[in-house]
Amino acid sequence: MSSKAPDKDAGTPERIGAGITAEGQHVAGTEVPLRLGASAPTAARRGFDWRQYVVYIGFVVIFLVFAVTLGGSGFLSPNNLLNIVSQTATISVMAVAMTFVIAAGEIDLSVGSVAGLASVTAAMAVTQYGLLAGIVAGLLTGAVVGLVNGALVTRIGIPSFLVTLGMLGIANGAAQWITATAPVPILDDTYNSIFGAGSVGPIPTLLIWTLIALGIGHLVLRKTPYGRQVLATGGNEAAARFSGVKTRNIKLQVLLVSSTVAALAGMLYAGRLHSGRFQWGQGDELSVIAAVILGGTSLFGGNGTIIGAVIGSLMIGLINNGLILLGLESSQQEIVRGAIIILAVALARKRSVA
Amino acid sequence: MYTPDEGQITVDGRPVQIPTPEAARAVGISMIFQEFSLIPTLTVAQNIFLTREPRSGGGLLDDREAERRARAIFADMQVDIDPTATVESLATGYWQLTEIAKALSQDASVLIMDEPTASLTANETEALFALVGRLKARGISIIYISHRMEEIYRVADRITVLRDGRLVIAAEAAKITMDQLIEQIIGGKMEGAFAWKQREVGFDGTPLLEVRNLRRGRRLQDVSFKLYPGEILGLAGLMGSGRTELARALFGIDPIEAGEIIINGRPVTIKSPQDALAAGICLIPEDRRAQGLVLDHTVRENMLLPLLKTLDRFGMIDDARGTQLVESFVQSLHIKTDSIFKQVRFLSGGNQQKVVIAKWLAAAPNILIMDEPTAGVDIGAKTEILDVIRKLADSGKGVIVISSELTEVLAVSDRVLVMHSGRSKTELARQEIHTEQELHHVVQSA
Numbered sequence: 043m044s045s046k047a048p049d050k051d052a053g054t055p056e057r058i059g060a061g062i063t064a065e066g067q068h069v070a071g072t073e074v075p076l077r078l079g080a081s082a083p084t085a086a087r088r089g090f091d092w093r094q095y096v097v098y099i100g101f102v103v104i105f106l107v108f109a110v111t112l113g114g115s116g117f118l119s120p121n122n123l124l125n126i127v128s129q130t131a132t133i134s135v136m137a138v139a140m141t142f143v144i145a146a147g148e149i150d151l152s153v154g155s156v157a158g159l160a161s162v163t164a165a166m167a168v169t170q171y172g173l174l175a176g177i178v179a180g181l182l183t184g185a186v187v188g189l190v191n192g193a194l195v196t197r198i199g200i201p202s203f204l205v206t207l208g209m210l211g212i213a214n215g216a217a218q219w220i221t222a223t224a225p226v227p228i229l230d231d232t233y234n235s236i237f238g239a240g241s242v243g244p245i246p247t248l249l250i251w252t253l254i255a256l257g258i259g260h261l262v263l264r265k266t267p268y269g270r271q272v273l274a275t276g277g278n279e280a281a282a283r284f285s286g287v288k289t290r291n292i293k294l295q296v297l298l299v300s301s302t303v304a305a306l307a308g309m310l311y312a313g314r315l316h317s318g319r320f321q322w323g324q325g326d327e328l329s330v331i332a333a334v335i336l337g338g339t340s341l342f343g344g345n346g347t348i349i350g351a352v353i354g355s356l357m358i359g360l361i362n363n364g365l366i367l368l369g370l371e372s373s374q375q376e377i378v379r380g381a382i383i384i385l386a387v388a389l390a391r392k393r394s395v396a
Numbered sequence: 397m398y399t400p401d402e403g404q405i406t407v408d409g410r411p412v413q414i415p416t417p418e419a420a421r422a423v424g425i426s427m428i429f430q431e432f433s434l435i436p437t438l439t440v441a442q443n444i445f446l447t448r449e450p451r452s453g454g455g456l457l458d459d460r461e462a463e464r465r466a467r468a469i470f471a472d473m474q475v476d477i478d479p480t481a482t483v484e485s486l487a488t489g490y491w492q493l494t495e496i497a498k499a500l501s502q503d504a505s506v507l508i509m510d511e512p513t514a515s516l517t518a519n520e521t522e523a524l525f526a527l528v529g530r531l532k533a534r535g536i537s538i539i540y541i542s543h544r545m546e547e548i549y550r551v552a553d554r555i556t557v558l559r560d561g562r563l564v565i566a567a568e569a570a571k572i573t574m575d576q577l578i579e580q581i582i583g584g585k586m587e588g589a590f591a592w593k594q595r596e597v598g599f600d601g602t603p604l605l606e607v608r609n610l611r612r613g614r615r616l617q618d619v620s621f622k623l624y625p626g627e628i629l630g631l632a633g634l635m636g637s638g639r640t641e642l643a644r645a646l647f648g649i650d651p652i653e654a655g656e657i658i659i660n661g662r663p664v665t666i667k668s669p670q671d672a673l674a675a676g677i678c679l680i681p682e683d684r685r686a687q688g689l690v691l692d693h694t695v696r697e698n699m700l701l702p703l704l705k706t707l708d709r710f711g712m713i714d715d716a717r718g719t720q721l722v723e724s725f726v727q728s729l730h731i732k733t734d735s736i737f738k739q740v741r742f743l744s745g746g747n748q749q750k751v752v753i754a755k756w757l758a759a760a761p762n763i764l765i766m767d768e769p770t771a772g773v774d775i776g777a778k779t780e781i782l783d784v785i786r787k788l789a790d791s792g793k794g795v796i797v798i799s800s801e802l803t804e805v806l807a808v809s810d811r812v813l814v815m816h817s818g819r820s821k822t823e824l825a826r827q828e829i830h831t832e833q834e835l836h837h838v839v840q841s842a
Contacts, residue, residue: 265712267704274701277690284649284679284687285701285755286669344692 096389097336097350101357104382108364115367122363124246128238128314130359131248132157132307133326137333137351138259139303142296144334145263147276147343148195148202150300153330155213156187157308157323162217164309165226165318168233176233177309184305187213191301192294202297210327217320226318237313251310252352255303259348272296276343329358332383358383407506426499427508434491434498436484441466443483444498469497473527489520496527500536507531508539511772513547518634525550543774544801545574557581582776590782590807592826595789597627597810602661604794605677605763607646610655615641617818619655623763623794628785630809631798632839638818639798640682643765647679648672659763673702676762680752680769682798684745688752691741695733696722698740699755725754730780746777753784764788765796770804782808802832802839814838 092099108117116122136153143150160183168176187209194205228234240247263269274282275289283289304323311322335341336357337350361382365375404411407423414420420427434443441462442449450461466479475493483491492512499507513521528538528551540551548555549569557564557580565572565580603622610619616638623629633639644650646657648666657664657675664675672679681687689698700707700718707714707721722736729750733743740748749769756764766785770778785808789795799805805812806829814822822838829835 261712265715267708267713270697270701270704270713273693273697274690277693278686280687281690282701283669284647284681286673287701288668288670344690 093389094338096386097338097353097357100336100382100386100389101353101360104357104360104364108360108367112364112367117364117367124249126359126363127252127356128246128248129363130355131238131252132310132323133329133333133358134252134352134355135255135310136300136304136307136326136330137337137355138255138348139296139300140330140334141259141337141339141346141348141351142263142269142272143202143300144331144339144341145276145343145346146272146293146296147279148293148297149206149331150191150202150297150304151206151327152187152191152209152213153300153304153307154323154326154328155210155217156184156301156304157311157326158320159187159213159217160184160305160308161312161318161322162221162226162308162320163318164305165228165312166220168228168230169226173230173233176228176230180305180309180312181302184302184308185298187305188298188301189294192297195297196290196294202293206297214320214324221318221320223320228312228316228318234313234316238310239314239316248310248314251306256348256352263346263348273344273346276345278344329355333358336383336386357386421502421504424503424505425508426502426504426506427510428492428495428499428512429510434483434494437482439463439480439482440477440486440494440497441479443494444469444479444501446498448502465501466497469500473497473500474530475523475527487520489516489523492516492520492524493527504536506537506539508541510541511543512540513542513544521547543772543778545577545775548577549574559583578775581774582779590779590803592807592809594827595626595628595786595810597624599624599627601625603658604660606656606658608656608658610642610645610652610657612641612645612650612653615818616645616652619815619818619820621813621820621823623796625794626789626792627810628789628795628797628808630805630812631796631815632802632805632812632835633815633821634839635800637815639815640767641818642815643679643682643767643796643798646672646677646765649679673759673761678702678756678759678761678764680756680764680766682767682771684749684752688755689740689748692739694737695726695731695740695743695751696736698751699725699736699758702755702759721758722754725758729754729757729784744774744777746773746781749773749781750777753781757784757788761793763794763796765798767798768800769797770799770801778804802835806832806835 112118136157140150140153160180163183164176164180167179191202191205191209194200195202234240236247238248242250263272271282271287271292274285274287275292279289282292307326308318308323312318315322333354334346334351336354337347337352339346339351358379361379362375365378370378399415405414406412407425412419412423414423414425417427435446438446439459441459444466445462450458450465452458452461463479470477470479470493473493473496475490477486477490477493477497483494486494496507512524516524528540531538538551540548542548552569554566555569555572555577556566557577559581564583601624604625604627605623607622608620611617615636619638619642621629631639631642641650645652646666648668648671651667657666659675659677664671666672666675666677669679685691690701696719699722700713703718703721704713707718709717719736725731726733726736731743731750731754732747740751743751749772753766753769769785770781773781782804785795785797789810797805797808806826809826811826812824812829812835813820814824824835824838
């Protein structure tokens with residue numbers, strides 16, 4: 043069983059109100075200007091454009107529905123809620139990096155397999171050479187794969203869709219091969235505690251990892267020159283190049299980071315499940331991409347929102363968790379989950395201009 | 397594309413409703429779009445009959461019949477296009493003609509052409525005018541939308557001026573002079589924006605930029621020239637003469653293969669836009685939509701894109717300072733936008749171009765290369781842009797202006813360099829050129 047991600051977080055509604063629109067780049071500056079119309083320009087200029095907030099609204103609605111219908115089944119128990127966050131952490135972390143990739147106009151389909159491969163290399167290295175070696179081995183696995191992806195895309199010019207599709211198979215095959223498809227147990231308690239199973243006081247480390255990824259990702263995308271250059275590259279590569287942006291480097295870097303973060307996610311799987319295994323993360327690329335798009339990032343590049351992506355990820359986890367508690371079979375869960383994702387994206391769709 | 401809130405449209409005296417482009421076609425109105433609506437990978441014939449393909453007996457598509465009919469239409473238009481060629485294999489001039497054939501195949505009686513010559517060479521433009529004449533003779537009415545005054549007078553029988561969505565004037569072309577027309581368009585007198593004034597340029601010091609024997613591929617074979625501080629150098633030449641290639645090479649988009657670039661007496665190597673920027677060279681590219689702007693991003697983000705390094709404060713973008721900077725340029729260049737947070741997609745062509753210009757003015761270059769800075773820009777914005785160019789030179793910068801509109805080249809340049817087949821051919825001081833006709837002659841015969 044690949045562990046699919048469920049999730050949900052109690053503390054989010056505040057953040058939703060915090061003035062960061064689903065699309066909204068610049069909340070900073072002097073006063074908050076009228077930004078609501080920006081993505082649906084034909085809409086009334088001053089009107090509230092709810093389309094930008096679909097992921098947040100959907101998140102709250104789904105949460106409330108489950109809270110009412112499943113209140114008795116332990117849905118609202120702190121344990122269950124923290125459990126949702128923990129199980130979603132890997133998807134959330136990867137969604138943060140994927141937002142950069144998609145915002146830059148590329149895609150990375152290899153993240154799930156890279157997570158599996160890194161869980162294995164990290165587990166093997168921890169067992170043989172100790173904690174530090176394990177961490178280095180895991181991250182290095184991701185970095186190497188990312189560098190290969192990035193080089194093939196930017197130096198040879200193969201579309202990232204194809205490069206990473208191929209890499210999906212290569213990474214997965216490599217993980218099966220070096221382990222002979224067997225799980226690699228991790229007995230190092232420190233590793234397991236840092237990467238998944240532990241907690242700081244009442245806060246699970248997986249929640250902390252999610253928050254770290256969220257914080258760094260959001261700041262870099264919204265507030266740094268680098269983030270702005272990523273958005274420009276995805277929005278119009280030629281214009282970015284004519285503006286002095288090194289677009290090839292940007293693309294290489296987002297793919298490098300995406301793989302490295304995917305490796306971190308694989309290490310989180312390994313920590314949570316006390317073992318490395320090629321199946322960890324299998325199929326996650328689709329959940330990750332769904333989370334990013336649900337969050338309000340355009341599949342065509344040029345815009346992106348990290349907070350939206352994490353909320354999107356939590357929403358997917360929330361749905362998974364609720365459907366399990368409702369007693370649906372896994373086949374039914376998949377159908378309902380798919381339908382909800384399509385519905386949400388349909389609602390969030392910008393009205394096409396002419 | 398848009399439906400009217402109020403008002404009435406009549407065709408042949410009958411009121412009609414036009415809720416969709418299909419409905420317009422049904423009553424005989426066809427539009428030739430500024431951005432072509434052809435599918436590059438399909439053949440000419442397939443494009444002309446898209447969604448209205450001739451069928452053979454079994455209901456299958458009959459490409460042969462489509463080609464036959466397309467050939468007949470082209471014969472009628474007296475143009476020579478192979479209907480079996482894919483559209484992408486044609487020069488862009490022929491795209492336009494294919495568009496027109498498409499409209500004719502639908503028995504259009506009213507043809508709307510929006511800036512049809514924007515991407516045509518001089519010869520293609522002539523061919524288009526001839527075609528317009530033949531269509532007129534066949535009883536087809538044409539609404540010809542253009543920013544180019546000379547064209548309007550070439551083709552139009554009557555002229556209608558719209559400003560800010562209102563009808564300003566409608567008159568017979570013979571009864572209104574070009575000056576009156578321009579006045580109506582910009583809504584006021586313009587004080588000789590196209591008139592050239594001699595400026596003081598010191599031609600004896602060290603050149604700001606000197607270029608010796610530049611070469612790159614076939615399009616750029618041997619270019620040498622000098623640019624002095626405070627000078628505006630006009631770059632004229634036919635389509636394909638290497639003007640744009642020169643601009644791209646100097647900006648490091650397509651680095652040179654041989655030759656020397658010397659700035660303030662020091663040789664520099666320019667292999668990338670970053671190198672060019674470091675050397676103080678900026679380029680306003682010829683296609684603002686494809687190369688100048690990220691259309692989905694806001695005015696502010698677009699303007700600040702080249703400036704991110706200077707706005708860096710402890711690794712973060714200094715938003716307050718950025719906003720201030722953008723606001724000041726919006727004011728000084730009179731950019732019309734409700735907010736600096738509006739997506740540039742929704743600005744008019746002229747205002748978009750001003751955003752591109754502001755973007756590079758803010759970077760404070762020493763040498764600014766402008767490739768067709770007023771293409772597709774209304775005449776009001778055009779005069780403002782020409783003023784910006786003059787002011788920039790007055791402040792001691794060097795400006796290179798590439799333009800196919802000789803009126804414009806003559807309006808601002810201190811010297812004119814004429815290019816031909818990738819070579820710098822003729823260099824003329826502005827005083828030596830007495831009429832536009834003279835320069836036209838030099839460009840054509842260079």
